[in-house]
Amino acid sequence: MPTKGLIMIHTGAGKGKTTAALGTAFRALGYGWKILVVQFIKGSWHYGELDSAKKFGDQFQILPMGEGFTWDTKNPERDRQKAQEAWEFGVKEALTGNYQMIIFDEINYVIRYNYLEVAKVVAFLTTKPPALHVFLTGRDADEQLIEIADLVTEMREIKHPFKKGIKAQKGIEF
Numbered sequence: 001m002p003t004k005g006l007i008m009i010h011t012g013a014g015k016g017k018t019t020a021a022l023g024t025a026f027r028a029l030g031y032g033w034k035i036l037v038v039q040f041i042k043g044s045w046h047y048g049e050l051d052s053a054k055k056f057g058d059q060f061q062i063l064p065m066g067e068g069f070t071w072d073t074k075n076p077e078r079d080r081q082k083a084q085e086a087w088e089f090g091v092k093e094a095l096t097g098n099y100q101m102i103i104f105d106e107i108n109y110v111i112r113y114n115y116l117e118v119a120k121v122v123a124f125l126t127t128k129p130p131a132l133h134v135f136l137t138g139r140d141a142d143e144q145l146i147e148i149a150d151l152v153t154e155m156r157e158i159k160h161p162f163k164k165g166i167k168a169q170k171g172i173e174f
């Protein structure tokens with residue numbers, strides 16, 4: 001049976017959306033797959049996974065596309081431009097057929113804040129290479145994306161150390 005490339009969404013307010021996608025990538029890397037991660041949001045800290053990915057060489061590429069694009073934006077027009085570029089880059093790479101999996105990290109957030117049109121994402125997902133697996137992560141996933149996805153998981157916060165005033169820690173949060 002040919003591979004059925006899945007459309008997978010991790011959404012919700014609880015922790016684990018990005019890391020569960022990276023965990024799946026880690027599993028797939030064991031089979032020699034090539035994987036691309038397009039990060040739409042660049043946090044103010046350095047993420048450990050950027051260095052982990054380097055250990056896999058060409059097999060695992062993580063591209064933080066939103067250069068200067070942070071959670072607390074000061075220049076929405078520039079952020080919009082960066083989001084469009086990140087999206088177009090991801091699509092172009094997807095169509096090369098070089099990758100078995102693509103993770104669009106925090107894409108739900110950029111769609112929610114109108115930095116990227118959901119119609120573009122729907123158009124890609126409905127015409128993508130059939131064997132390509134795609135992850136879309138981030139809070140507030142768009143209904144249209146949920147509709148066409150094969151897998152949708154909502155991370156629900158029951159407890160988070162942040163609420164107790166425990167700051168983000170290396171290896172867990174970044």
Ligand code: ATP
Binds near residue numbers: 014016019168
């Ligand atoms: P992770 O990358 O740890 O899997 P995530 O992708 O689910 O988290 P994001 O919405 O991308 O979460 O949040 C980015 C950062 O905020 C991460 O460092 C994450 O640990 C932290 N975070 C996630 N959920 C919560 C929460 N409910 N309260 C406070 N901080 C959170």
Ligand code: MG
Binds near residue numbers: 017018019
């Ligand atoms: Mg995340």
